[in-house]
Amino acid sequence: MIVTVTLNPAVDEEYMVPEFHLGGWFRASSVRQLPGGKGINVSVILKQLNYDSVAMGFLAGFNGEYIRDAMRRMRISTNFVHVKGETRTNVYIVDPVGHMETGIAAMGPYISEEALSRFTINYDRMLKRASLVAIGGSLPPGVPQDYYRTLVEKAKTVGVPVFLDAAGPPLFAALELVPTAVRIDHRFISVTLGYPIDSVDKLVERISQIHAQGVGWAITACATRNGLGNIFYTPNGIYVAETDVDQAVSMIGAGDALMAGLIVAHKEGMDTEMTVRFAMACLWEEIAHPGHGIGGIDRVKSLISQVRLEKLD
Amino acid sequence: MVIEELIDRDLTALTEDTSLAEAIEVLSIHRISSAPVVDSDGKVVGILSEKDIVRAALPGYFELLQDPTFIPDLGQFRFRLRRVSREAVKKYMTKKVIAFTENDSDFHVAMILIKNNIKRAPVVQDGTLVGMINRADLLQHLMSEGKNDA
Numbered sequence: 239m240i241v242t243v244t245l246n247p248a249v250d251e252e253y254m255v256p257e258f259h260l261g262g263w264f265r266a267s268s269v270r271q272l273p274g275g276k277g278i279n280v281s282v283i284l285k286q287l288n289y290d291s292v293a294m295g296f297l298a299g300f301n302g303e304y305i306r307d308a309m310r311r312m313r314i315s316t317n318f319v320h321v322k323g324e325t326r327t328n329v330y331i332v333d334p335v336g337h338m339e340t341g342i343a344a345m346g347p348y349i350s351e352e353a354l355s356r357f358t359i360n361y362d363r364m365l366k367r368a369s370l371v372a373i374g375g376s377l378p379p380g381v382p383q384d385y386y387r388t389l390v391e392k393a394k395t396v397g398v399p400v401f402l403d404a405a406g407p408p409l410f411a412a413l414e415l416v417p418t419a420v421r422i423d424h425r426f427i428s429v430t431l432g433y434p435i436d437s438v439d440k441l442v443e444r445i446s447q448i449h450a451q452g453v454g455w456a457i458t459a460c461a462t463r464n465g466l467g468n469i470f471y472t473p474n475g476i477y478v479a480e481t482d483v484d485q486a487v488s489m490i491g492a493g494d495a496l497m498a499g500l501i502v503a504h505k506e507g508m509d510t511e512m513t514v515r516f517a518m519a520c521l522w523e524e525i526a527h528p529g530h531g532i533g534g535i536d537r538v539k540s541l542i543s544q545v546r547l548e549k550l551d
Numbered sequence: 552m553v554i555e556e557l558i559d560r561d562l563t564a565l566t567e568d569t570s571l572a573e574a575i576e577v578l579s580i581h582r583i584s585s586a587p588v589v590d591s592d593g594k595v596v597g598i599l600s601e602k603d604i605v606r607a608a609l610p611g612y613f614e615l616l617q618d619p620t621f622i623p624d625l626g627q628f629r630f631r632l633r634r635v636s637r638e639a640v641k642k643y644m645t646k647k648v649i650a651f652t653e654n655d656s657d658f659h660v661a662m663i664l665i666k667n668n669i670k671r672a673p674v675v676q677d678g679t680l681v682g683m684i685n686r687a688d689l690l691q692h693l694m695s696e697g698k699n700d701a
Contacts, residue, residue: 292562306561315560315682320580356573359566366592367679 240284240291240501241368242277243361243389246346246378248328249301250274252490252528258333258340270529273305274328276374276403279494279530280501281314283520286532287502292317292364296357296378298347299324317364319357323347332488332528339489346378354381361389365396372501373412374403374494386412399504403497413448419455419504420448421497442550445471455500457517459493466525468496468518474510480546481522488528495524495532511547518545554660555653557692558674558682564589565599567641571607574599574640587673587680588644594678597644607643608632650675651684661689 250273253266273282281293292315297305302318302325309316326344333339365371371393373386382388386408393400394415402412405423413420422445441460448456449471456471462480470477499520503513519541523532532538564587565574577586578601585600608631635643650673651660664672664686671685 310559310561313556313560315562317562320577322580352573363589363591363593364562 239364239367239369240289240505241361241364241371242281242284242291242293243371243373244275244277244293244295244375245349245357245381245385246326246376247273247275247278247295247297247302247305248326248343248346249304250328250330250490250530252330252332252488254528255331255333256335258331258336258338268528271304272530273308274491274530276494276497277372278305278309279491280372280374280498281309282312282531283491283495283498283524284501285312285314287498287520287535287538289502289505290315291372294318294357294360294364296321296347296349296353297325298322301325301327317360319353319360321347321349321353330488330490332490334487337483337486341490343376346376349378349380351380354385358388362392365393365398368393368398370399370401370501370505372401372403372497374497376404377408383407384411387415390415390417401497401501401504403493413451413453416452418453419457419500420453421493421500422448422456422458423493441469442471442476445469446476457496457500466492468521470514470517472510472514476550477511477514478548478550479514479518481518481525481541481544485522486525489525491530492521492525494530496521499538512542514547515542515545552657552692552696553654554651554657554674554684554689557657557688558653558684559671559688560682562593562680562682564593564680565640565644566590567596567639567644569640570636571604571638571640571643572636575604575636578604584670587648587683588640589680593680595648595650595673595675595680597641597646598648598673599640599644603643603645604632607635607638648673652676653681657689657692660684661686661693664689 252270254268255264255266278293281291284291294317297318298321326346329342331340373389390400390412399418401419402417403421445456454473458469460467460469466483467478467480496517499517503516519538522541523537563581567588585598587595588597588599590596608628671683673680674682674684
């Protein structure tokens with residue numbers, strides 16, 4: 239069983255606003271409301287790839303009820319700890335004309351020691367049934383910055399592979415425990431490191447350092463000359479993989495689709511190159527339409543051969 | 552039809568050493584009337600319902616009475632509830648659990664839930680909790696099936 243952890247889920251509200259700019263007043267051409275948060279998105283995409291998972295984390299209030307109900311309708315197993323307050327809402331404004339996205343993320347509810355302890359007990363129990371753990375996203379207020387490290391350590395102790403998608407101190411604390419794969423949120427990478435990452439070479443250099451710590455797979459997004467790229471530092475070399483940006487409608491959930499693809503490739507024992515292609519095809523299929531999720535495994539398969547791949551020396 | 556598609560795949564559960572106070576909080580915040588009790592492997596070992604908690608807080612002679620009208624107020628109940636709230640779930644849970652599997656038929660499950668007056672019951676696979684089946688969801692399912700026939 240695959241377990242996904244989203245400690246700070248969100249209701250993602252996506253507003254399509256053509257020619258959006260700051261300071262203006264606009265009417266959205268469409269609005270979508272979706273359950274969100276990295277682990278939850280991974281669970282949704284895994285379901286669309288015919289893989290079952292259990293989604294864990296914290297939910298609160300009306301938004302929490304909405305997420306739980308949405309997951310239930312998708313027949314995704316859940317084991318959330320419900321807490322007081324309100325699960326956050328993240329707002330995304332997508333400008334399909336200017337090809338620009340603006341996002342505003344809220345903080346999330348405060349997690350008490352008791353609630354965190356309850357989650358830890360549930361996590362320990364789930365680990366006994368888990369074949370892989372995918373952890374992702376930010377930490378809500380009240381959760382210690384090194385909590386991902388604790389979760390990685392617990393999983394590794396019982397021999398369960400961990401895929402981690404995070405940023406900042408929670409990520410770097412967990413890296414010391416050497417997760418199986420990490421995806422570093424490119425939006426925060428410069429802030430986290432304290433110096434600008436303004437070229438693919440610098441990104442490769444930094445990813446190489448993470449790989450050198452023992453992390454088998456380290457991935458981050460990058461802008462390339464020809465499209466949207468991701469750098470994959472793998473046990474068998476460094477790959478830069480690209481998709482076409484022309485077909486991109488919304489980048490929301492792109493990284494989560496990539497992680498879900500990586501997990502499926504790992505479960506199915508794909509070789510390195512196929513793993514990269516499959517993960518990128520999932521991302522490509524995700525960004526080709528608004529909202530979260532993919533149109534199914536067949537659409538992903540049709541994109542695999544179109545992913546442009548370069549192995550760096 | 553089997554119940555696989557009707558299951559609420561929420562794995563919220565208590566453990567035997569959870570206190571009744573925490574169990575009440577879980578039932579209240581999750582808005583559920585009962586919760587399965589599982590061991591460290593996720594195997595169902597009992598179920599704790601609101602009824603079990605109320606029974607724990609009522610005086611022992613209560614069940615011998617025809618009706619509760621002689622009780623003057625909730626003070627005594629509140630006092631006893633607070634006292635038992637520190638105790639562990641395992642003391643008050645129902646150990647003989649009626650559980651189903653995903654491949655049980657909707658008719659079989661409906662009959663057993665109605666016969667035993669149960670609102671929700673665990674669904675297990677090799678004894679491990681995989682979800683809950685709710686009487687209301689079964690009724691809803693029967694209603695929607697009927698609509699297609701009409």
